[in-house]
Amino acid sequence: MLRGIFSILTVLLAAFCPCSFQADIADKYFPQSFRFGASTAAYQIEGAWNEDGKGENMWDHWLHENAGHTDDGLNGDVACDSYHKWQEDVQHLKELGVQTYRFSLSWSRILPTGYPDTINQLGVDYYLTLIKTLKENGIEPIVTIYHWDLPEVFNEQGGWLVPEVSDHYESYARVCFQLFGEQVKYWVTVNEPKSTCMWGYGTGIQAPGLTLIGDGVYTCAHNILLAHAKAWHVYDTEFRSQQGGKVGIVLDHTWSEPASNSQQDAEAVERENEFGLGWYANPVYLGNYPQVMIDRIGNRSVQEGLSQSRLPQFTDTQVEFIKGTSDFFGLNMYTGYMVQYTDDYQANPPTYWGDKGGNTYSDPSWPKSSLDWLTSYPEGLRKLLNYVNDKYKPPEIIVTENGWTDVTGTLDDDDRVSYYQGYLSNLLLALVEDGVNVTGYTLWSLLDNFEWGSGYTQKFGIIHVDFNSPNRTRTWKKSAKWYQNVIATRCLVDQCQ
Numbered sequence: 001m002l003r004g005i006f007s008i009l010t011v012l013l014a015a016f017c018p019c020s021f022q023a024d025i026a027d028k029y030f031p032q033s034f035r036f037g038a039s040t041a042a043y044q045i046e047g048a049w050n051e052d053g054k055g056e057n058m059w060d061h062w063l064h065e066n067a068g069h070t071d072d073g074l075n076g077d078v079a080c081d082s083y084h085k086w087q088e089d090v091q092h093l094k095e096l097g098v099q100t101y102r103f104s105l106s107w108s109r110i111l112p113t114g115y116p117d118t119i120n121q122l123g124v125d126y127y128l129t130l131i132k133t134l135k136e137n138g139i140e141p142i143v144t145i146y147h148w149d150l151p152e153v154f155n156e157q158g159g160w161l162v163p164e165v166s167d168h169y170e171s172y173a174r175v176c177f178q179l180f181g182e183q184v185k186y187w188v189t190v191n192e193p194k195s196t197c198m199w200g201y202g203t204g205i206q207a208p209g210l211t212l213i214g215d216g217v218y219t220c221a222h223n224i225l226l227a228h229a230k231a232w233h234v235y236d237t238e239f240r241s242q243q244g245g246k247v248g249i250v251l252d253h254t255w256s257e258p259a260s261n262s263q264q265d266a267e268a269v270e271r272e273n274e275f276g277l278g279w280y281a282n283p284v285y286l287g288n289y290p291q292v293m294i295d296r297i298g299n300r301s302v303q304e305g306l307s308q309s310r311l312p313q314f315t316d317t318q319v320e321f322i323k324g325t326s327d328f329f330g331l332n333m334y335t336g337y338m339v340q341y342t343d344d345y346q347a348n349p350p351t352y353w354g355d356k357g358g359n360t361y362s363d364p365s366w367p368k369s370s371l372d373w374l375t376s377y378p379e380g381l382r383k384l385l386n387y388v389n390d391k392y393k394p395p396e397i398i399v400t401e402n403g404w405t406d407v408t409g410t411l412d413d414d415d416r417v418s419y420y421q422g423y424l425s426n427l428l429l430a431l432v433e434d435g436v437n438v439t440g441y442t443l444w445s446l447l448d449n450f451e452w453g454s455g456y457t458q459k460f461g462i463i464h465v466d467f468n469s470p471n472r473t474r475t476w477k478k479s480a481k482w483y484q485n486v487i488a489t490r491c492l493v494d495q496c497q
């Protein structure tokens, strides 16, 4: 009887609901084992840039040198002031009912010189207390070791362009495992290496502002991949048996649809996946860079008269060293693209985009946020989760970022609610219908915060932060209340079956 009523309701929902996913998910629940959470990063929320012994990082330096690097001329000196207001943040997390909180450690707060010879106890205590308080409140920390804030001292030595940086990172990661590993069971080595390489070393819109889009981006990626693998091995050999945690890398990708059903567009989509995700995921899960990258960049380098490929090569030993170094797949996914074949090769200057080939654009019917790159294509998340699951076969997937921005910071953020509703519905379908082993979700972001080159003009938070007030007052948006309800009910529609 109930089943009959449910079927009628489902049909009615499907017929009248403007959002076609509602009917599919009305009788589906997130299992109790699925963990909801929220994400942030040190430079974007902490502030206290020079307090209690913290050293300078490359974002401090870059923005102090030239305020013009951000849209509003502002920097992360104070940000959300979470260095002082962390207790309030934990309180908000508790009220939301999250099971996890993903935040990052500031390298130069822990090691002010960048090197492990000087440990800043006050900085360490800050994180120890935060972690302890989270755990006391039943919230599992997911800790990112590196979210783009390289100590300035290493930036001055060449940053991610020089191989030694991966050794410095390894030493720093070891210190993190030593100091916090008793409490932390989920570690992210590096957040979105593609973004930090593309925008920091490719287009120059982020620190350190270098424009090496045809070669520096590849060198940066190469050194970050080695750094990641070194940290994983340190954990594996020195800490895993006592601490029993998991170490993974967080990679970002989008989902691309072909502009037509031509073979050329299908190949352009494939290249989008290989250059966009395989660049990092292949070495970590399958061994070495995708063949299409090796071939295309190699051939072009020959045509450009170079004696070696602009894509650095891993030795066989390095391929083996990097392969298999992730205990879970952290996936940041925000948006989708249409991809159309182009292959207008330009030797001068060579670029990553030229190497990839293919023109990407947003489908005009997809809802737009206040940032050009971010439109809402929720089905893409289900497709991408299936793609990652099938291709890389990770032991576990956590969606570590997903979010929506506006410029008003409105508390009535219905657009953000629809975005999350759509993406979480697709995540749920991937989980319960497709059998993808996705175990958690940490949305971006807990708070409105410092959005890199956009400064404070873009608001990604489910909690509003008043940046005009010295208190950095936090106020819940509609999306926070909506998320609280989803976490409590484990269901995405108003009337759960």
Ligand code: NOJ
Residues within 6 Å of the ligand: 041, 044, 191, 192, 332, 401, 444, 451, 452, 460
């Ligand atoms: C990815 C990055 O990890 C995060 O720092 C950034 O704020 C969001 N995407 C939104 O752009």
